[in-house]
Amino acid sequence: MKISKEKKNKILEQILLYLYTTTPNPVFTSNIAEEIARDEEFVKKLLLELKHKGLVNEIKKSPKGVNYLRRSRWKLSNKAYEVYNKKQI
Numbered sequence: 001m002k003i004s005k006e007k008k009n010k011i012l013e014q015i016l017l018y019l020y021t022t023t024p025n026p027v028f029t030s031n032i033a034e035e036i037a038r039d040e041e042f043v044k045k046l047l048l049e050l051k052h053k054g055l056v057n058e059i060k061k062s063p064k065g066v067n068y069l070r071r072s073r074w075k076l077s078n079k080a081y082e083v084y085n086k087k088q089i
Contacts, residue, residue, distance in 0.1 A: 011038065012046055019056060019076040020084045026059045026073035047074055055080040 003011075014036045019027065033043040050056045059073040076084070 008046075011036065012050065015043070015046060015050065016055060016076065016080065016084070019074060020081065023076050023081055026057075026075040028071060028073050032074065044072075047072075 015032060018032060018035050029044050029047065030040055032047070033040040036043070047056060047058070051058055055077055056074050057077050059075065060068050062068065
């Protein structure tokens with residue numbers, strides 16, 4: 001099944017909005033997928049796209065400094081947070 005660019009952009013906006021509401025806490029991919037009711041693999045693909053655009057940061061280590069083997073946590077980049085914060089005011 002193919003998703004139109006318009007729908008994909010709306011899903012990307014949902015992801016960014018969710019990350020904005022959870023800032024400064026990073027969130028696992030599975031939590032984001034559950035929140036926006038989408039498949040984890042699809043959400044991961046979109047998150048990687050947002051990472052390449054510089055809108056989100058991927059965290060590959062636990063709070064204790066141990067590398068995750070299969071998991072990633074995500075948070076809004078500083079640049080994206082500032083833009084969202086200006087829009088809210």
